[in-house]
Amino acid sequence: xxxxxxxxxxxxxxxxxxxxxxxxxxxxxxxxxxxxxxxxxxxxxxxxxxxxxxxxxxxxxxxxxxxxxxxxxxxxxxxxxxxxxxxxxxxxxxxxxxxxxxxxxxxxxxxxxxxxxxxxxxxxxxxxxxxxxxxxxxxxxxxxxxxxxxxxxxxxxxxxxxxxxxxxxxxxxxxxxxxxxxxxxxxxxxxxxxxxxxxxxxxxxxxxxxxxxxxxxxxxxxxxxxxxxxxxxxxxxxxxxxxxxxxxxxxxxxxxxxxxxxxxxxxxxxxxxxxxxxxxxxxxxxxxxxxxxxxxxxxxxxxxxxxxx
Amino acid sequence: xxxxxxxxxxxxxxxxxxxxxxxxxxxxxxxxxxxxxxxxxxxxxxxxxxxxxxxxxxxxxxxxxxxxxxxxxxxxxxxxxxxxxxxxxxxxxxxxxxxxxxxxxxxxxxxxxxxxxxxxxxxxxxxxxxxxxxxxxxxxxxxx
Ligand SMILES: [Zn+2]
Numbered sequence: 001x002x003x004x005x006x007x008x009x010x011x012x013x014x015x016x017x018x019x020x021x022x023x024x025x026x027x028x029x030x031x032x033x034x035x036x037x038x039x040x041x042x043x044x045x046x047x048x049x050x051x052x053x054x055x056x057x058x059x060x061x062x063x064x065x066x067x068x069x070x071x072x073x074x075x076x077x078x079x080x081x082x083x084x085x086x087x088x089x090x091x092x093x094x095x096x097x098x099x100x101x102x103x104x105x106x107x108x109x110x111x112x113x114x115x116x117x118x119x120x121x122x123x124x125x126x127x128x129x130x131x132x133x134x135x136x137x138x139x140x141x142x143x144x145x146x147x148x149x150x151x152x153x154x155x156x157x158x159x160x161x162x163x164x165x166x167x168x169x170x171x172x173x174x175x176x177x178x179x180x181x182x183x184x185x186x187x188x189x190x191x192x193x194x195x196x197x198x199x200x201x202x203x204x205x206x207x208x209x210x211x212x213x214x215x216x217x218x219x220x221x222x223x224x225x226x227x228x229x230x231x232x233x234x235x236x237x238x239x240x241x242x243x244x245x246x247x248x249x250x251x252x253x254x255x256x257x258x259x260x261x262x263x264x265x266x267x268x269x270x271x272x273x274x275x276x277x278x279x280x281x282x283x284x285x286x287x288x289x290x291x292x293x294x295x296x297x298x299x300x301x302x303x304x305x306x307x308x309x
Numbered sequence: 310x311x312x313x314x315x316x317x318x319x320x321x322x323x324x325x326x327x328x329x330x331x332x333x334x335x336x337x338x339x340x341x342x343x344x345x346x347x348x349x350x351x352x353x354x355x356x357x358x359x360x361x362x363x364x365x366x367x368x369x370x371x372x373x374x375x376x377x378x379x380x381x382x383x384x385x386x387x388x389x390x391x392x393x394x395x396x397x398x399x400x401x402x403x404x405x406x407x408x409x410x411x412x413x414x415x416x417x418x419x420x421x422x423x424x425x426x427x428x429x430x431x432x433x434x435x436x437x438x439x440x441x442x443x444x445x446x447x448x449x450x451x452x453x
Pocket of ligand 1: 107415416417420421422444445446447448449
């Protein structure tokens with residue numbers, strides 16, 4: 001049984017595969033799972049707001065027939081009165097069967113694991129990890145392609161600070177035949193240490209870096225778009241100049257393979273124009289939906305529930 | 310008075326912490342609380358050395374358990390000579406420990422260890438040649 005998910009690499013490839021298969025079964029026949037977590041309670045402890053992630057988990061638990069306890073606004077709870085994270089977790093793990101935590105500090109989820117008597121899922125610990133986003137991304141590939149390997153992946157946007165991108169890139173490294181196309185402004189290139197950790201796991205992985213999207217679009221099987229945030233730039237001019245270069249519009253999409261996939265962790269700001277949404281290759285809203293189903297699979301397996309009935 | 314005239318007697322039984330970089334002698338003395346051991350101890354500072362030019366040396370007149378992790382984190386190049394009946398019976402070259410608990414502090418301002426003070430810091434050695442450790446909680450690298 002999986003007792004914690006803090007880092008995407010906490011799960012083996014086999015565990016991912018098992019989750020994908022379970023997620024697919026639930027997706028195809030959700031009516032068979034509406035009572036699975038009947039007597040179970042999930043807690044969502046969000047120390048910073050992330051409405052879509054919290055709702056995805058809560059919806060997943062409700063669809064399994066389970067119940068959800070949510071910590072009210074942390075500014076008015078015991079947390080605001082100075083209670084330590086350790087004490088909060090020790091107490092709340094008495095009340096529930098599984099904990100989902102989001103917290104602004106790096107490493108906070110590992111602390112929750114240390115003090116919890118029930119399984120813990122990290123829903124984002126600062127700039128560190130967000131493993132259920134990675135799980136969602138891989139599950140989306142599995143559902144559309146039937147497998148994760150043998151793909152040319154384009155990553156576009158803020159590759160320097162983007163936690164989602166780092167997690168996905170390092171997790172993909174465990175699959176064979178992975179080629180990375182890194183599309184970003186020079187200021188926001190993928191850090192060398194991430195490349196090193198990829199090559200350690202997968203010496204055959206290739207990196208192709210560019211600041212011109214058009215150069216690589218025809219090569220891609222998957223394009224993973226991300227936001228470029230204003231606060232990453234020292235001056236407004238640089239931001240405005242660069243942000244427009246990394247916008248995906250209809251013209252650029254037309255350069256892509258007919259069966260390519262366009263993904264995005266959402267929320268989108270302006271990096272994908274709305275006209276692209278209708279293109280069958282744009283699957284980011286379906287990706288968000290699949291995220292809920294794979295969370296149903298994850299919660300079931302971490303609660304030790306029998307999904308084979 | 311020239312350097313060579315300053316003599317400290319050889320110890321017959323005990324530990325000599327040798328090849329300490331100048332300046333680290335006092336630091337080791339303080340961090341390991343050597344002054345509170347109730348043993349005869351010599352702290353030699355700025356001693357001429359053929360290998361190092363100058364070095365510090367600490368002589369302790371008893372064989373006791375030293376905090377080797379702390380020692381190697383302060384100064385990786387020191388050697389330990391264990392002495393009995395006036396002779397060196399064992400020489401130790403220190404190695405960086407694989408796990409260090411409580412001694413190091415994470416430099417990542419966003420690390421949970423900076424917010425929750427009761428947490429004991431835990432670091433894992435990732436590369437001994439560059440003396441790099443990694444924070445158990447946030448994965449931030451730290452060179453020691
Ligand atoms: Zn840390």
